[in-house]
Amino acid sequence: MSIAYLNGAYMPIEEAKISPLDRGFLFGDGIYEVIPSYHGKTVGFDQHISRMIEGLGELEIQHKWDHKEWRELCTTVCEKNGNANLGIYLHVTRGADNKRNHAYPLDIAPTVFAFTFEIPEPPAPNRDTIKPYSCSTASDLRWDRCNIKSISLLGNVMHYQQGHVNGDGEILLYNDKNELTECGACNAYIVKDGVVITPPLDNQILPGITRALALKVIREDGSIPLEERTITMDEVRNADEVWISSSSKELMPVTKVDGQPVGDGKVGAVWEAAAKLYQAGRFNF
Secondary structure, X not given: OOEEEXXXXXXXXXXXXXXXXXXXXXXXXXXXXXXXXXXXXXXXXXXXXXXXXXXXXXXXXXXXXXXXXXXXXXXXXXXXXXXXXXXXXXXXXOOEOOOOOOOXXXXXXXXXXXXXXXXXOOOOOOOOOOOOEXXXXXXOXXXXXXXXXXXXXXXXXXXXXXXXXXXXXXXXXXXXXXXXXXXXXXXXEEEEOOEEEEOXXXXXXXXOHHHHHHHHHHHHHOOOOEEEOOOEHHHHHOOOEEXXXXXXXXXXXXXXXXXXXXXXXXXXXXXXXXXXHHHHHOOOO
16 A cells, blocks of 8 residues: 655555645646655655756745755655655645635645655666657647646646557657657657757756756766757657657657657667666766
8 A cells, every 4th residue: 555645644645635626636736746766766856856846936836845854755755665666756736725716825835745656677778678669749739838847737648648549658749840849758859970969948848857867977978979959850850869758767769750760760879878877877966
């Protein structure tokens, strides 16, 4: 039985209950994070918490925990759930009012919820054994504040479902200028002539923690050229390699886009080298 945290108490997740007037339930008014933890060792903890605190500030949700308090919660909820390979889900909403009103109140206590779920051990970064992804593509129809990790994920869900019904594991999204933004639940990259390229951060793109850590280890190693710049969908379709990344997936290769092979249709050597760097350095942040 999974043990969850809700507003100061730990309990079986089946017993965790919120008010139907909670603004997270009514409006998707809140922020969330997912932090991977492998036998008690988290990946990118401080970066995840900093992003969540920044998101809460963007939404003017008055919750003032610092990194130490979030660390105590994450450590405890992992211990209560066996400290295996776990994804830690953190969820803060504006809280429950006594009425439904679009204008948000300033005097209610936020709802804080956390639980864990099992995640697999990341696969070895071996291009001969890794199971690659295939992706669909679609015009990005989400809102213009994708840099905020809001619990209001309907746009992402609908896009992800587009890929799912096509038998794909993700979907690559592009804006009205035919430029790659990101995926339904991942950041995106291409490789051309040995250079790793990923779109620069702006309001169209979530500042992914795995993305940040991957770029950091690649730059520190110095053996793989790296660019952050606009990528057209023509470049995606003519790339030698395509990758996606998230906290639960780490760095993963894509070998088909819209049913067509990426490059030679095989997992690339640049992905393998970058994924090895990431796995070697992921606990150092």
